[in-house]
Amino acid sequence: MASSRAQAVAEVLWELKQANKLGTLSRVARRAGFSPGSNGKTIANVLDGVRREWPHLQWWRVVRDDGLLIDSAQVRYLTGIGVNVEVDGAGKGSVLVDETLIMIWTDEGDPAPARAAVGE
Numbered sequence: 088m089a090s091s092r093a094q095a096v097a098e099v100l101w102e103l104k105q106a107n108k109l110g111t112l113s114r115v116a117r118r119a120g121f122s123p124g125s126n127g128k129t130i131a132n133v134l135d136g137v138r139r140e141w142p143h144l145q146w147w148r149v150v151r152d153d154g155l156l157i158d159s160a161q162v163r164y165l166t167g168i169g170v171n172v173e174v175d176g177a178g179k180g181s182v183l184v185d186e187t188l189i190m191i192w193t194d195e196g197d198p199a200p201a202r203a204a205v206g207e
Contacts, residue, residue: 090133090136092119092120092121092133093133093136093137093140095119095120095121096115096116096119096130096133096134096137097137097140097141097144098119099115099118099119100115100137100144100145100146100148100149101144102118102190103115103145103148103149103190104144104145104148106190107168108148108188108189108190109148109149109150109165109170109188109189109190110148110149110150110189110190111149111150111151111152111189112127112130112131112134112149112150112151112152113127113130113152114189114190114191114192115130115134115149116129116130116133118192119133127151127152134146134149145164147160147161147164147165150165153181154181155181156172156181162174170188
């Protein structure tokens, strides 16, 4: 069973998909109603759980605050929707995101509204 944090993050992922936007780890955590943790570790762990629990959700829409990407799958998904990704010599990717692609909530910090079914 998914944690309440994972469910809240799943709701935020749904919002990002609906808006066709990306989110940063910190903003997604705050939108889901919790602190991102030291160096974003809390939200990164929750996002890993979401990936396992609901693999169909577009987890790849969440990028690290520093622009580094999580893995090569994220690179493929982002380039698939037209996001510019730069890969360094070590194979690590970073995203060059047009700021208009990053979701900014007018009520940042408020939890995402509940939905009847996660991952529709």
